[in-house]
Amino acid sequence: MVANRINTLVRHVPTWAIYILYALPAPVLFYMGATGGLGAEPIKALARELGEIALQLLIIGLCITPLRRYLGVNLLKFRRAFGLLAFFYVALHLLVWLVLDVQDLSQIWADIVKRPFVTIGMAAFLLMIPLAATSNNRAVRWLGPRWRVLHRLTYGVALLGAVHFIWLSKGFQLEPLAYLAVIVALLALRLPKRVGVPGR
């Protein structure tokens, strides 16, 4: 069975490989931005690339439970890595916005308060902080069953991230809507199972 073969393969892939693989785009993008590879206006381009990678990582994280439940593919050992990497990219995205884009401290606060898409993005980042802080074995043991409840915040983070993307886009654009649709679908798969549907 394909699922079993994947599961066997996954057992041979160390988690650090995921960290290294997914950390690489960050320096590459900074290098491209500094050397003209991101076009004539690299600041907005860099922020956008980092933000999109963060959204993609959140989506990958949300795929893990449905993949296991419905297809029997077990990628659970990578879930923490994807979550922490998503936090890393959101933090970089925020830093690029603060330091390179807005620059002015008073303007930053004005933007957070006055601009709903910035408020939403900032809220998503703040919600990720307790998640990142509790992504270690000690916190999992300490929180016990509360850990799972706390980490459902991820659902809110992903939704806020997609809305943030839609809200900052001009006109009717498909790409940000596609992100939202995928996230909503992945959350819908988590709705309580109806009676009669066999669980795995």
Next chain:
Amino acid sequence: MAYRWKNDLTENDVTPEHVFLNRRHLLAGAAAGVALAGIGAGGQAKADALEPNSWDDITTYNNYYEFGTGKDDPVKYAGRLTTSPWSVMIDGLVDRPGAYPFEQIMKKMTIEERIYRFRCVEAWSMVVPWNGFELADLLDLAGVQSRAKYVAFETALRRDEMPGTRFPVLDWPYVEGLRLDEAMHPLTMMATGIYGRDIPNQNGAPMRLVVPWKYGFKSIKSVVRITLMEDEPPTSWNKANPREYGFYSNVNPNVDHPRWSQATERRIGGGLFAPKIDTLMFNGYEDEVAAMYDGMDLTKFI
């Protein structure tokens, strides 16, 4: 009648090096607290600040949603647009309505260079050395009737040549409009070139409007139709989001876009660490155009 507006910002006007250096000294002196008054300020300072962007910046970083919403989509896909033959339908309240072939228009017009600031509503800006003619000259060709109060413009819509029009990002075709006095203003031009070369497709070939004191989206590209009318015409971004985009859309650092500040802008080409610069009222053309809006509340007529 060309040359109604004297361009004080041509390359010949760039501040001579010794003046520029004097300015440097002045700035250094000011920093050291030495009081020096009235040297090197004013017009020359304005001129040396206005260095045109590179050809690459101007032709690779574009908003032309008919070819896609990415900034690099126009340069990738606009090559598919057939720009020859081309004609512009001029109709509505004009004495000589009809389809005006591009070549015929070019024979009658005097092409001049205008180095203008170009400020996008997204808070980035460029300086572009346009070549073209005044819109007033083209309108005179058709003979504007006295009842006309507004001018409507329309961009070509070629679904087979414009991949972005498969998606309803905007209500195609792209349309724009000006009040007649704005359209007849000597700063308002139809651009047919950049840096003395034919204007590339991604910048609105073969002929696009340039209204330097308004946000860039007013400067409609690849114009196929110009209609003189009595009533204010619909405009694409206003239709898409009337709360965010008004008919006038004059550059105004004091009136923010609902989703971002318009007080500052980033000049394209400054790289990853480009500073923000202050946005000027009417994009720096206040002396020339402010009188047209006397008595209008510019926080309402956005």
